[in-house]
Amino acid sequence: MKLTLMGFVGIFFIACQQNPSLNSASRDIEINQKVEELLSKMTLEEKVGQMNQYSGFMDFTGPEPDKGQAASKLEHIKKGWVGSMLNVHGVENVKAVQKMAVEESRLGIPLIFGFDVIHGYKTISPIPLAESASWDLKAIKRSAEIAAEEASSAGINWTFAPMVDISRDARWGRVMEGAGEDPFLGSKIAKARVEGFQGNDLSSPHTIAATAKHFAAYGFGDAGREYNTVDIGTTTLYNTVLPPFKAAVDADVKTFMNAFNVLNGIPATGDEFILRDILKSHWNFNGFVVSDWDSVGEMVNHGYAFDGRDAAKKAVKAGTDMDMESYHFIEELVSLVDNGEVEEKSIDDAVSRILRVKFELGLFDDPYQYLSSDREKQTVYNSKFKEDVLGLAKKSIVLLKNDNQLLPLSKENQSILIVGELANDKTSPLGSWRIAAEEETAISLVEGMKTYNSNNKIKYVQGPKLVNGDPKFIKQLKINTTDRAGFTEVIQSAKDADVVIMNLGEHGLQSGEGRSRAEIGLPGLQQELLEAVYIVNPNIVLVLQNGRPLTLNWADKHIPAIVEAWQLGTYSGLAIAEVLFGDYNPSGKLTMSFPRSLGQLPLYYNELPTGRPNNPKQEDVFRSHYIDEENSPLYAFGHGLSYTHFEYSNLKLSQTASKSIQVSIDIKNTGKYLGTETVQVYVRDKVAQISRPVKELKAFEQIELKPNQQKTIDIQLTEKELGYYLPNGDWIFENGEFEIFVGTSSSETLSEKISI
Ligand code: NOJ
Numbered sequence: 001m002k003l004t005l006m007g008f009v010g011i012f013f014i015a016c017q018q019n020p021s022l023n024s025a026s027r028d029i030e031i032n033q034k035v036e037e038l039l040s041k042m043t044l045e046e047k048v049g050q051m052n053q054y055s056g057f058m059d060f061t062g063p064e065p066d067k068g069q070a071a072s073k074l075e076h077i078k079k080g081w082v083g084s085m086l087n088v089h090g091v092e093n094v095k096a097v098q099k100m101a102v103e104e105s106r107l108g109i110p111l112i113f114g115f116d117v118i119h120g121y122k123t124i125s126p127i128p129l130a131e132s133a134s135w136d137l138k139a140i141k142r143s144a145e146i147a148a149e150e151a152s153s154a155g156i157n158w159t160f161a162p163m164v165d166i167s168r169d170a171r172w173g174r175v176m177e178g179a180g181e182d183p184f185l186g187s188k189i190a191k192a193r194v195e196g197f198q199g200n201d202l203s204s205p206h207t208i209a210a211t212a213k214h215f216a217a218y219g220f221g222d223a224g225r226e227y228n229t230v231d232i233g234t235t236t237l238y239n240t241v242l243p244p245f246k247a248a249v250d251a252d253v254k255t256f257m258n259a260f261n262v263l264n265g266i267p268a269t270g271d272e273f274i275l276r277d278i279l280k281s282h283w284n285f286n287g288f289v290v291s292d293w294d295s296v297g298e299m300v301n302h303g304y305a306f307d308g309r310d311a312a313k314k315a316v317k318a319g320t321d322m323d324m325e326s327y328h329f330i331e332e333l334v335s336l337v338d339n340g341e342v343e344e345k346s347i348d349d350a351v352s353r354i355l356r357v358k359f360e361l362g363l364f365d366d367p368y369q370y371l372s373s374d375r376e377k378q379t380v381y382n383s384k385f386k387e388d389v390l391g392l393a394k395k396s397i398v399l400l401k402n403d404n405q406l407l408p409l410s411k412e413n414q415s416i417l418i419v420g421e422l423a424n425d426k427t428s429p430l431g432s433w434r435i436a437a438e439e440e441t442a443i444s445l446v447e448g449m450k451t452y453n454s455n456n457k458i459k460y461v462q463g464p465k466l467v468n469g470d471p472k473f474i475k476q477l478k479i480n481t482t483d484r485a486g487f488t489e490v491i492q493s494a495k496d497a498d499v500v501i502m503n504l505g506e507h508g509l510q511s512g513e514g515r516s517r518a519e520i521g522l523p524g525l526q527q528e529l530l531e532a533v534y535i536v537n538p539n540i541v542l543v544l545q546n547g548r549p550l551t552l553n554w555a556d557k558h559i560p561a562i563v564e565a566w567q568l569g570t571y572s573g574l575a576i577a578e579v580l581f582g583d584y585n586p587s588g589k590l591t592m593s594f595p596r597s598l599g600q601l602p603l604y605y606n607e608l609p610t611g612r613p614n615n616p617k618q619e620d621v622f623r624s625h626y627i628d629e630e631n632s633p634l635y636a637f638g639h640g641l642s643y644t645h646f647e648y649s650n651l652k653l654s655q656t657a658s659k660s661i662q663v664s665i666d667i668k669n670t671g672k673y674l675g676t677e678t679v680q681v682y683v684r685d686k687v688a689q690i691s692r693p694v695k696e697l698k699a700f701e702q703i704e705l706k707p708n709q710q711k712t713i714d715i716q717l718t719e720k721e722l723g724y725y726l727p728n729g730d731w732i733f734e735n736g737e738f739e740i741f742v743g744t745s746s747s748e749t750l751s752e753k754i755s756i
Contacts, residue, residue, distance in 0.1 A: 031359045035352050038107070044334050044344070046107060047351045049081035051322050052330040053114070053290060056088035056097070059435045060474060061116060061513075062293030062325060080105035081330055083354055084158075084290075084322060086114040089121075089436055091376045094155030095368065102367045110367035112358055114290075117159035117197075117208070118177060118433035119143070121151035123385045123570050124442070126396040127431040127511075127547055128163065128193075130566035132179035133588040133640070134395035135678045135700060137192040143392050144196025146385045148208045153379035154436070155370050157361050158209040160257060160290075162193035164244035165214055168602035170592065171224025173515030176431060176547030176567070178219060180591025181604045181637060183240050184697045187247035194251040202254070203362035205369045212248035214259035214292060216274050217241045221261055224601060226516045230261045235690060238725035240606075246283060254287040254357045258295050258320055267302045269295040270311070275319030278729075288321040288353035297326035308332060316342055321350035381441075386571065393575035398564040398588035399641040400544075400552075406561040407541060408582025408643060409499060412455040417497035418446055419490050419533065420504050420526070421466045422545045429572035431547060432512025435473070441570060445503050445543065448573025452581045459497070463490040464525045471509050479507075479524045487525075487532060494537040501580070502530055502559075503543045508567055511547025520598060521551050534558055543576060549594040549635075556634055564588070582643060587676040587702075589640035589745065593633035600629065605637040605746040606693040638680050638697070638745035644671030644707065651742055653754040659719040659733055661754055665742045666712050669705035676704045679713050682741040682749065683721060688734055692724060695741060 039047070054073045055061070076082050077100045088097050094113055101111045119125045125143040126134075134140065144162075151159065163177040166186055179189040190212065199207035217237065221228035232241070245256070256279060259268040268274065269291050279285045296315045297308055305311035308328035313336050315323070323329035336342040362369055399407070409416070422428055422445070429442035443451075446460045464486040468478040494500050504526040509515070521527055531554070534540060541561040544550065555562060563586070565576045578584040593603045610624040614631050625631055650666040663681055681699040685692040698721040701713055717740070723733035735756055743749030 031356055034359055035355045038355060039348060039352060042107065042351070044337055044347070046080045047347050048329060048333040049076070049079070050083035050109065050351045050354050051333070051347070052076070052082050053084040053086060053322050053324045054082055055086050055325050056093070058089065058093065059087045061087060061435065074100065076330065077101050077111070078104040080107060080109065082111065084112045084114055086324065088113060089115050089154050089156055091155050091371050091373045095371045098367055098371065110358060110363040112158050112361065112363065113156050114158040114160060115151060115156045116161070116433055116435060117147045117151040117156060118161045118163070119431065120147050120389070120437065120569060121154060121156070122380050122437045123150055123382070123389055124430045124434055124437050125389050126393050126568045127176045127433070127566055128178060129176045129180060129547065129591065130396040130568060131392060132185065132189055132591040133398050133566070134392060135185070135589055135702060136392070136395050137188055139388070139392045139395055140189055141192040141196035142388050144193045145199065146388060148197045148199065149206050150379055150385070152206055152208050152370050153372070153376045156208060157363065157370055158211070158255065159197055160211045160213060161197065162190055162210065162248070163213050164190040164248055165219035166240055166244065167219035167592070168604040169224035170520050170549040170595065171516050171518065171601060172219065172221060173226060173511045173517070173548070174219070174513055175592060176511040177433065179244070181593065182591060182606065182697050183243040185591060185700070186244040190244040190247045191251040194248050194253045198252065198254065202360045203365065205362070209254035209357055209361060211255045211257050211290070212245050212253045213257035214268070215245060215256050215279065215289070216259055216268060217263050218259035218261050224516055226514050227260045230263050232264070234727045234729065235725070238727070238729050242278070249283045249285050254360065256285065256287065256289045258289060258291045260292050260295050260298065262302055267295070267299045267304050269320055270299050270304055270314040270318045272318040280319055286353065287357055288350065289319055290322040291315065291320050291324045291326065293324050294326040296320065296323050296328050309336065312336065313342055316346050316350065321353050389569060390571040390574055393568040393571050394578055394584045396566060396568060396588050397575060397579050397586050398590055399586040400562040400564050400635055400639070401556060401560070402641055402643070403560040406499070406539070407563070407580060409541070409580050411453060411581055414498040415457040415459070415496065416449070416499055416501060417493050418449060418458065418460045418501045418503065419463050419494070419529070420502055421462050422505060423501070423503035424460060424462060425508070428508030428545065429567050429569060430508060431567040431569070432509050432515065434508070443571055443573035445573045445576050448575070448577035449580070451574060452577040452583060459493060461490050461493045462486060463529055466524055466526070467507050471507065473509065477507055477509050481524050484525060487529065490529065491532055491536055494533045497537060499539045499541060500533055500537055501541045501543055502533065503545060504530060505544045505546035505550070506548070520548065527554065530555065530559070541580065543580070549592050551595055551598060552634060553596055564590070585643045585673050585675045587640065587642060587678070589638050589678050590635055591637065593637050594635035596634045597629045599626065600633070603633055605633070606696050608691045609694050632747065636745050636747035639747065640745070642671070642673070642675040642677065644669050644673040644675040646670070646675070646677045646705070646744060648743055648750050651750040651752050653740055653752050655754065655756045656716065658735070658756070659722065661717045661722070661738065661740065661756060663715045663717060663740055663742060664712060665750070666710055667703065667705065668710040669707055672707055674704065674706050676702055677744065678702050680743060680745065681715055681717070682746060683717065684739040684741070685722065685724070685734070686737040686739060688724070688736070689726060689732065695746060697746070
């Protein structure tokens, strides 16, 4: 049976290669035929097996499974009861497991190997939130391509990325994994990342299937608390949450992943409305949906299912096709079908979707095509990736503040003191999703500074510890809040320095899954240290390393230069040093608003107008404001400085057709450095059937300008940018008055109105 199948499939693929006229549509038809044929040979147990995904024993990226269940995994593979493994990587490991499926199971159906290749496999790019700050779609796509190239060489054929969840609450630890708060930019980035991972030819062993996750609204958990309830209206769902998912479908993403949360009362894993009605019917998605880790079983905790059996039934009915690590599909689905509680056609649909992706990946053609040890050795950590990964790290850095042009630093005749445990940390810059990367493989800030320095005296003093004990991926971190050893040495050294670089922020494991924070200031003793150093030497460059927006009010008032350097990956220290010394002129722009105070969260620039807008000049209290804080963010969405200056002028609008507006603006580099500017175009629909945001990003363009150079940018806004979704999901464009804003950030713009 197995040989017949492989033989048939082999002949089919040879035919495809020999006949270039077999275009993608006819390939789809062929694949569908193959899927049907294979399906007709499968027992119900084997079908359900395809819907079952287990984690390997290398890494646990969720709660550890019950030992008894875990022991049976390999046996299940041989029985054909497993369709996919996650957390098995490296050619030798993958090969051993794939062989069991292909050579020992009755039908020899290859497994698909999934892994969280979030921002790199072993060569690590900036965390996705940082990457998004580059606004450079080509560079972001390239980063996903590199991740796919490296991971596929290690046997991986499916990544659980991109996370396209829009997030407005910096308390949530996973804001680091997304593209920030804006659905327009988020959609562009979703597309770039899907295209980067999947390439033009999914059957190539150099590309991998992508996952749009977490469907849906996982970024809207109440109070920024991980896995918490989400309750949002459909206006927000359609206009803010769904667009990046839709963009992923349009980019032909092969899989979706459920979200852990309850969405408006229903766990997303069992939500027929989003999975069947929107995703599979309305959007016509023909890939498959994988649950999140035990999210099927968690429907019992949500009070939505009586037990695992009920949960399996509800998940399949809703449209979840593959079960990650809950065991309920494999334990319950066969008897649910036998009892008539689940229709076999739902199982057939799920299995067809899964098999189709396996065919598209070329796994039936050659299940070992991703498994060349030589290729793995040549590819993993290959320095050929350096230029692009380092390039993106530089583009991701955001210059938040630079009073009196303290930056860039001179390379000569200065004494520079570098302070902070993070500056010498070669692991934290890899972020929390570094599961395949070896510890200590990032270039630290101290190393980077020494590489780019010419003739300065550079001294490093660690200061107080940030973390007590040995941090471990799945354990809680213990932040040092009491041990002040190290303060004195820092303060003494700061007195003698011309400039102090304080590298402060979050440990690499303080953001990411399960790492919500109730306070988002500088953790531990760092704020105290910063203030103590400031007293003896205010000439400070604060270099931040973190996975989320932080509250930085004090620093913003006192510290002359602040650089947001996130967790920039393998080449972190080099990227930061190039920026600090001016070899690279920073161009990053924030994609999440930085609050002044925690109490402002959730905070986002594209809010709706209120009935009583804030007017600080007004004396009375009856307006939408805080009595103890401003409404505005400390650093707005889109904010990011350069060493040069860009002047905007001559904003002109004209109507080009009944539903489109032509925007034109002049931008001039009036400073001394060559620089890249991201020109941002925002729209406000003044009066509509529903209240529309005060500003929404609808276009942007990056331009490089030499000193004194000026360019005119022309941008066309069409119905696509000017319309919106009604609460029932219908798309609408309405003629009327629009205000168009163009500028360097969401808060610094020129604006004009036009009626069309
Ligand atoms: C749980 C996370 O929510 C998800 O994003 C990830 O892909 C899975 N674990 C697998 O590691």
